[in-house]
Amino acid sequence: MVKNWILLFGIIAVFSAAMVGLTILPKLVVDPRVDQVEFSNTFEIVQGHAIYVREGCIYCHSMQVRPEGFGADFERGWGRASEAEDYRNLTPHLLGTMRTGPDLSNIGSRQPSVDWHLIHLYQPRAVSEGSIMPPYPWLFEVVSETARPNREGLSLPEEYRIPGKKVLPTDEARYLVAFLLSLNQEIPGVEN
Amino acid sequence: MIGGHQSEIDSTFQSIRFLDEKARYPVLFLVVSGVFWLLFGSLLALMASVKMHAPEFLGQLSFLTFGRVRPLHLNTMVYGWASMTGAGVALWLLSRTLRVAIPMRPYIIGVTALWNIALLVGSVQILAGFTRGIEWLEFPVSTMIVIVWCILVIGIAAMFMLFYRNVKTLYVSVWYIIAAFLWLPLLGGVSSMPIFDTPTVQAGMNWWFAHNALGLWFTPIGLAAAYYFIPKVIGRPIYSYGLSLLGFWGLALFYNWNGFHHLIGSPLPTWFVTISIAASVMMIIPVVVVAVNHHMTVVGSFSAVKHSPTLRFVVFAAMSYTFVSLQGSIQALRTTNEIIHFTHFVVAHAHIGMYAFVTMMLFGSCYYILPRLTNWEWQSHKLIKAHFWLSAIGIILYTVPLQVGGVLQGLAMNNPDIPFMDTMNLTIPYLIARSVAGVLLTVGHLIFAYLVIRIVAKVGLKPEIPGVWSKKIKEA
Numbered sequence: 001m002v003k004n005w006i007l008l009f010g011i012i013a014v015f016s017a018a019m020v021g022l023t024i025l026p027k028l029v030v031d032p033r034v035d036q037v038e039f040s041n042t043f044e045i046v047q048g049h050a051i052y053v054r055e056g057c058i059y060c061h062s063m064q065v066r067p068e069g070f071g072a073d074f075e076r077g078w079g080r081a082s083e084a085e086d087y088r089n090l091t092p093h094l095l096g097t098m099r100t101g102p103d104l105s106n107i108g109s110r111q112p113s114v115d116w117h118l119i120h121l122y123q124p125r126a127v128s129e130g131s132i133m134p135p136y137p138w139l140f141e142v143v144s145e146t147a148r149p150n151r152e153g154l155s156l157p158e159e160y161r162i163p164g165k166k167v168l169p170t171d172e173a174r175y176l177v178a179f180l181l182s183l184n185q186e187i188p189g190v191e192n
Numbered sequence: 193m194i195g196g197h198q199s200e201i202d203s204t205f206q207s208i209r210f211l212d213e214k215a216r217y218p219v220l221f222l223v224v225s226g227v228f229w230l231l232f233g234s235l236l237a238l239m240a241s242v243k244m245h246a247p248e249f250l251g252q253l254s255f256l257t258f259g260r261v262r263p264l265h266l267n268t269m270v271y272g273w274a275s276m277t278g279a280g281v282a283l284w285l286l287s288r289t290l291r292v293a294i295p296m297r298p299y300i301i302g303v304t305a306l307w308n309i310a311l312l313v314g315s316v317q318i319l320a321g322f323t324r325g326i327e328w329l330e331f332p333v334s335t336m337i338v339i340v341w342c343i344l345v346i347g348i349a350a351m352f353m354l355f356y357r358n359v360k361t362l363y364v365s366v367w368y369i370i371a372a373f374l375w376l377p378l379l380g381g382v383s384s385m386p387i388f389d390t391p392t393v394q395a396g397m398n399w400w401f402a403h404n405a406l407g408l409w410f411t412p413i414g415l416a417a418a419y420y421f422i423p424k425v426i427g428r429p430i431y432s433y434g435l436s437l438l439g440f441w442g443l444a445l446f447y448n449w450n451g452f453h454h455l456i457g458s459p460l461p462t463w464f465v466t467i468s469i470a471a472s473v474m475m476i477i478p479v480v481v482v483a484v485n486h487h488m489t490v491v492g493s494f495s496a497v498k499h500s501p502t503l504r505f506v507v508f509a510a511m512s513y514t515f516v517s518l519q520g521s522i523q524a525l526r527t528t529n530e531i532i533h534f535t536h537f538v539v540a541h542a543h544i545g546m547y548a549f550v551t552m553m554l555f556g557s558c559y560y561i562l563p564r565l566t567n568w569e570w571q572s573h574k575l576i577k578a579h580f581w582l583s584a585i586g587i588i589l590y591t592v593p594l595q596v597g598g599v600l601q602g603l604a605m606n607n608p609d610i611p612f613m614d615t616m617n618l619t620i621p622y623l624i625a626r627s628v629a630g631v632l633l634t635v636g637h638l639i640f641a642y643l644v645i646r647i648v649a650k651v652g653l654k655p656e657i658p659g660v661w662s663k664k665i666k667e668a
Binding site for chain 2: 057
């Protein structure tokens, strides 16, 4: 019986040590830094973040720039090394582990065009030849050319147009783009 | 006494039949449920794999977009196939090595049913877009807590077996399984707590959890199976008790600290990451120790893999464990991580761990356990062989090209003169190879599922062929 308890105690002790070391300690070190900052998260940005999560963008796009000299992130113009404060305190975290597509830490500065992002989300290959990014047509609605005369459809290249129809972004598409444009290291998500 | 449990067990054949009878329904329910999720996960895997080189494939359907299918593939394989079958195998191993009948059988059957329902609900949630959004933890917290609770109940049964055992010595497999049943509920509980509410800290928790799910749940169960089946099938005791002890406590000490090697270069304080790199390298000790222990047990009897389907799968899995763990230690070094981080290399590495090691180990265990639980024989030794080769060739065809592609991708990514699009384009042939490999693996799984259905349902006449291959038996 003593042997049982020694085994159980050892198993829980080694676990607890690492649990404190890798989850609680980082929390004690990093959280106070982030807590000092006030983030300007608009409704659109928060919604856009949720859509980014929902569509699983994280499985192909990282959101962490490695420091200069480690990899070529800096040389590729993806921005400076990421800081804990860059993430606007939006969870779930989006650091990512995969770069099938490029890093998005600074995408709002690298590609500030709303129209480009909308077309790219509707049909990535319309603006980025050879891309393997999935299309997200459910963030858009296809309506007749004459419907809603005050709204202009996406200016798609010829091959992706549907005759007699125009493509309008839904609110979800606009939120997602608002979030992408908020990913900008030059305008820190910091006020005060 | 080294291998003392074996003589104790073998001398009481009658009581073993009793133990297996008691184990029948809970273990079979867990294994059959696991096989269902294996097939479901394979379908999702094929979809996700094809989408990576044919992005318009099912591209108009929101619930089948890559970003939802891929995480669901991982979650059904991990919390469905590997966890359920693994829990079943672990319970059976405990019953055998502790010589005590599985207790709480109605509860185990009940929570297995609940577990299946939770997986089903979680699958709908992820496809509908209600993901938690954290890799390896995509099921919403409420769903995940149900799954963890189910495993906790099975773990309580395991603790009862430990305390009411009928043997004096604890065999090495028992240490691993008891640890696994304690670690997983702890991991699941801590990771579900709402205290990780800032992004960077949550990323740390994310990889602490994800790496430990493999290291502290699947790895112990896999190694417990290896420690049981290798000596059992060969008929020789394990080489060294001392090495077993060193291997177990080495794993327990070092694996716990490995997670942050997924975050090299991230904004987390560097010293945490460095601890994980050091621990990852230290893992070489328990891994080599276990490899030596297994090798010295098999040496001289290696030809037995020709005759035993169980041993063939188990030896393949044990060798994969050594390989993937040493590869992992090297991957964790900053120099190599700079190249392979963010590439398909890591995806392939994860599949060597979860497939070539864990899944192959579970296949091998099932081939041994199921005939004993059902009092029936496998339908066809040819189909078992076909399954083995489809799985073995499939996983090699999956991982070797993808790791080559991953290194090329990483080298290209670290050369700023190469346009980013080219780093993606160069991986396409390797991604197509993966889809081909995925088809082979899926065909293997279909064969396995067919064999499991036949043996569990006892379809047709009782097959004459025992679960051992040899020329003599084939001619007979």
